[in-house]
Amino acid sequence: MFVLKRLPKLLCTKCITTPVRNCAVSVIGGASDIGQTLCMMLRAQPTVSKLIIYDKPDIINGVLMDLSHIPTDAHLKGYIGEETLDRALKEADLVLAVGAVPDKTTSKTQCTLKNTELIKTLAYKLSKLKTMPFVGITGDPLNVLVPMTSEILKNHQVYDPKKLFGITxxxxxxxxxxxxxxxxxxxxxxxxxxxxxxxxxxxxxxxxxxxxxxxxxxxxxxxxxxxxxxxxxxxxxxxxxxxxxxxxxxxxxxxxxxxxxxxxxxxxxxxxxxxxxxxxxxxxxxxxxxxxxxxxxxxxxxxxxxxxxxxxxxxxxxxxxxxxxxxxxxxxx
The missing domain is CATH 3.90.110.10 (Lactate dehydrogenase/glycoside hydrolase, family 4, C-terminal)
Known part of the structure; x- marks a missing residue:
């Protein structure tokens, strides 16, 4: 686990009023192409007080450094590896799971398997939390992934159907x-x-x-x-x-x-x-x-x-x- 502290204020506080930020958002799969673009936009959202990025690739350190050069007050945190996923979830008010999408090097079948494993792991980690955060899931097959998540959470008696969303x-x-x-x-x-x-x-x-x-x-x-x-x-x-x-x-x-x-x-x-x-x-x-x-x-x-x-x-x-x-x-x- 590693943390990037808040950047020093480079602009005169008399000239700019900083909006109040009050929510922590975790992006699971934040080092992917979709994840990085999403994190860039979330970084500038006035209601995001903490942006947490989780992924497996080692490039997440560079992604965090890149995002840190965007001058906002949002606190940045990064986690690598399945053993740290529970910490990335525990701190979040909103969890956004960014699924893989097929490209030149990855087939649709490979992406389906990858997304299934990601959501399985995510659901099991969510089931360990005392309170379920809002959860938004992307990636295909979404019609399968969302019910699968609900079933895992039900098995652990922590499911709140009002907080689980497949993003369409x-x-x-x-x-x-x-x-x-x-x-x-x-x-x-x-x-x-x-x-x-x-x-x-x-x-x-x-x-x-x-x-x-x-x-x-x-x-x-x-x-x-x-x-x-x-x-x-x-x-x-x-x-x-x-x-x-x-x-x-x-x-x-x-x-x-x-x-x-x-x-x-x-x-x-x-x-x-x-x-x-x-x-x-x-x-x-x-x-x-x-x-x-x-x-x-x-x-x-x-x-x-x-x-x-x-x-x-x-x-x-x-x-x-x-x-x-x-x-x-x-x-x-």
Missing amino acids: TIDSIRAQTLYALHNQWNPRECVVPVIGGHSKDSIIPLLSQAKPYCDMNGKSIHELIAKIRRSGDYVTEAKKGRPPTLSIAYSILIFARGILHALSGGVSKVNAFVENNDFGTGFFGGLVTVDDTGAIDMQRYSHLSQYECYLLERGIENIRKDVLKGKRILDLA
């Missing part, structure tokens, strides 16, 4: 930007709800509920939904085999901001895959209202189109299979 913000912002691009609108002024799970066959963009509303024909709807579902692949192809790290890191930041606001006493809405049995799946994704106790409820929608109902039906089938796989994975280990 990337699906929402992709739908938002692609819908805006299709209609040549400002993406900041567009909202596209996304429900279901976090896989190509369970992501359900609700174009019928989009704002501003656009009366699109059937072919355009089918093409746009297919594009939203495969947008990650398109980025990987355009980057010559490298994964979409920047947009994913940004989406995790949006989620983290929502949770930090809730921890500070506010009420937020975050896109997440959480425990929800409204559709008989055990878990489901959507826009979740959160306060300082955790998830409160999920936004519901009515008057879905016939095609969206079809996608929902198919998506529910796939989510059920994934959730069951997540709950059984411990028996197969």
Whole structure:
């Protein structure tokens, strides 16, 4: 374990008022490409008093030194190796687990195995804590990883379903930007709800509920939904085999901001895959209202189109299979 003390103030305190910081955030997998980008942005968040970075690679020392050159008051800590993971978790109000993504050197199967082992280890370490922090999980297969985490925590009688989130913000912002691009609108002024799970066959963009509303024909709807579902692949192809790290890191930041606001006493809405049995799946994704106790409820929608109902039906089938796989994975280990 190693610590970087707070940097000396280089700017005149009479000229700048430092915002109050009050939350500790642990980034598990913080030395990865997504993790480093996320940590850079979290470093500048005014409500982060301590940024804790955990990973296995030795480069974490350099990552911390790099981050220390960003002039903020946030305290930095770094941990390397599984034996220090419990310390990285114990100090955190919010834990963000950044999963691996396939690239030129790592296949999808390898990433799945790596993410499964990471989340297993994380869940077992979380189960040893007296109080469960807010936990946000990323990485594929998310529909499997989140139920798996819940099952491990249940086995140790420390599970709080209101504090476990699979982060699906990337699906929402992709739908938002692609819908805006299709209609040549400002993406900041567009909202596209996304429900279901976090896989190509369970992501359900609700174009019928989009704002501003656009009366699109059937072919355009089918093409746009297919594009939203495969947008990650398109980025990987355009980057010559490298994964979409920047947009994913940004989406995790949006989620983290929502949770930090809730921890500070506010009420937020975050896109997440959480425990929800409204559709008989055990878990489901959507826009979740959160306060300082955790998830409160999920936004519901009515008057879905016939095609969206079809996608929902198919998506529910796939989510059920994934959730069951997540709950059984411990028996197969």
